[in-house]
Amino acid sequence: MSIKIGILTASDRASAGVYEDISGKAVIDLLRDYLTSEWNSVYRVVPDDQQRLETELKNMIDQAGCCLVITTGGTGPAPRDVTPEATEAVCHKMLPGFGELMRSVSLQYVPTAILSRQTAGIRGKSLIVNLPGKPKSIKECLEAVFPAIPYCIDLIEGPYLECNPDFIKVFRPKR
């Protein structure tokens, strides 16, 4: 069974073709560095619409079998930012520590980090993690939380992710 990871960009403009989606591609590039396990991406760019985001998250997990879905964009306070709402709506369990850590890391760079509402949660045997939309912030945030992701996926009975210690130091406590 191959490992599938969803990358979901929430952006009105990128989904309308106004500009290229560099955020989702930045996530894919980071995951290529981090993971040595073979994996396939399920990649979608959708507008900032809660219903569309929920449908896509459910498809990626329930139909495509992604053990991990990483979203980018739509986490701010603007009226169209609804990615955390969509995430919470499809998750069975929330993991507030992801958002707390990402905000505290981003706060080292910009005081507006407190405006980010990103979160993470579990749907069935899959983990959903929200990242911000800006490529620079994507790297800062994913680097901060990724060390805990493979063990989280172990705990929810997903596939065993092998990683490249030259790029990311993941941690699995001895049980």
Add this chain to the structure above:
Amino acid sequence: MSIKIGILTASDRASAGVYEDISGKAVIDLLRDYLTSEWNSVYRVVPDDQQRLETELKNMIDQAGCCLVITTGGTGPAPRDVTPEATEAVCHKMLPGFGELMRSVSLQYVPTAILSRQTAGIRGKSLIVNLPGKPKSIKECLEAVFPAIPYCIDLIEGPYLECNPDFIKVFRPKR
């Protein structure tokens, strides 16, 4: 269109005239230092009653047109402390990063900072921020989160707040 900012003190005793409301006045004094834009305050002192607080928050935003409402008091664990509940009830979107940062700043002074439940959220095109009730903590907390407030109000399509860099360094990322 003039800028209006609501200052809402939640206090059974101050609203009953048992003592003077120094907390709300401390917030107004800080805002006078921070803001160079012309602005008017809408100032109310109400008892720690969730219904009254919700009504006042809605009036300040929907009727008086405040782009920002800052509350003080009612954020602790005591039975009468209900300001965060009233805030959440009238908001369309919560911003957990405000409470996280204020608690982590207050923790540098007192270990009881973890008892504060203050939060922030968006109602329509307005931002509501809870501050604690003690004047010393008010300053610590408002100083910590204010740098992100003008940009937040930009994002929710409110008025452009100009600030005095001698008192507060606000941050607006280049878009």
Add this chain to the structure above:
Amino acid sequence: MSIKIGILTASDRASAGVYEDISGKAVIDLLRDYLTSEWNSVYRVVPDDQQRLETELKNMIDQAGCCLVITTGGTGPAPRDVTPEATEAVCHKMLPGFGELMRSVSLQYVPTAILSRQTAGIRGKSLIVNLPGKPKSIKECLEAVFPAIPYCIDLIEGPYLECNPDFIKVFRPKR
């Protein structure tokens, strides 16, 4: 009126007798060090079942009269981890600062601290605090949040807890 404190271990295996509950006992040992007030423990070990946990939390508070209930275990992302859900279901008021501080303390040791979902809340005149399941993490987390617990119990009109400053420095602000 004697002081009663509930210690509730959530563990499928410990409750089935597969192994001894060392987590709940570690909590009791720490409280014996911390508290100089006379107190009695109400100690239970139950499986990771949300209904059972809710019933036990309610019994400890509403029937046995515990002013404080400390849980251990069941705070992770695994399907059977439901202690935070049970806690939230029986509380009238949540205190997010406890979970934030515990996760930030645990992060100094392990990056997987962000997977912990522990929280705290108020039911009537009683405080419920979730701790993780591992004895080492129990000590780190309880040491971090305990300094605020006696004052929290004062505020919710519980008994006055006296503590041993050789073991823990509690803090009560002057009112």
